[in-house]
Amino acid sequence: MQLMQLLRRHRRPVSGWELAGEMAVSLRTLYRDIASLKAQGAEIDGEPGYGYVMKPGFVLPPLMFSSVEVEALMLGMRWVADRGDPVLAAGARDAAARIAAVLPRALRRELETSALLVGTSLRKSAPTATIEPMRAAIRGGLKMKLTYRDKQGAISHRVIWPFAVVYFEEARVLAAWCELRGDFRNFRADLIVQLEPLEERQPKPKNVLLDAWRQMLKTSGLTILPESDSLPF
Known part of the structure; x- marks a missing residue:
């Protein structure tokens, strides 16, 4: 998952040494992980000495997030549910429910009990009907x-x-x-x-x-x- 996210952030080929350094793993481990992603369907172009880039569109099942990513998602969705127009707010609530439905139990618990909250705005926001x-x-x-x-x-x-x-x-x-x-x-x-x-x-x-x-x-x-x-x- 970490390697996949790292490759997604790079739109141009990035060297194996750079990828291994960012992941704090050996070059041998990196090559093994790239081979594993390719075996699961990821279209990764490149080779040793040239660099690697992943074509967009690949999603590694099942959907998985780290604890920090769960907190970021929940905070963002709570903000939109509170500050967005009715259509966008409903979309945020639906997205939260859909994500919670596919997370493992431990992460779902973190999502539902996230302590990052959205406070009451000190300023009255503009009408959102338009x-x-x-x-x-x-x-x-x-x-x-x-x-x-x-x-x-x-x-x-x-x-x-x-x-x-x-x-x-x-x-x-x-x-x-x-x-x-x-x-x-x-x-x-x-x-x-x-x-x-x-x-x-x-x-x-x-x-x-x-x-x-x-x-x-x-x-x-x-x-x-x-x-x-x-x-x-």
């Missing part, structure tokens, strides 16, 4: 028609290409390309007057827009996102 249509449009790669009231009360009508929803403690922010401004714009959910998905698809994939937006934020020195995104996807 969040699910945003997420649906992002998943489908669709444009949206937006009526927006800024902090000064001015109303504008726009066509946007939504590609991300940013969850702050005090607000939810929709990141999109705005056809009216010809640039990226961030819209607070609680200031959106009306939101309507269109049947027209966005000209660019959301991952392209997201990467360009991240680069724009970095270049501008804005702090809308954390310093580092350490997730491998």
Whole structure:
């Protein structure tokens, strides 16, 4: 499991020596574990002296997590169940139940009795009624028609290409390309007057827009996102 997760974090071939070092095992043990994963169906390309990379899509049954991973999952799902819109909150509760159903008894007990809790927010979060249509449009790669009231009360009508929803403690922010401004714009959910998905698809994939937006934020020195995104996807 540790080797599989390590290979998933590397999108380019990584040497056997580096893998063995990160796992604190001998090179001989590493080669044996790679052979074991291959025997179970993992598509691992590479050879000694070249490096190894695993093609995506392989899942090693049965589903298994470490104690720390269980705590991280439970904390995240509790946060979403408490802070998310009704659809996302229900998804978090369903995911928790599904994960608990397949865990071994000891880990299931850790999941159900996790002591990492989500406290009451000191700030009132923004209304979330419009969040699910945003997420649906992002998943489908669709444009949206937006009526927006800024902090000064001015109303504008726009066509946007939504590609991300940013969850702050005090607000939810929709990141999109705005056809009216010809640039990226961030819209607070609680200031959106009306939101309507269109049947027209966005000209660019959301991952392209997201990467360009991240680069724009970095270049501008804005702090809308954390310093580092350490997730491998």
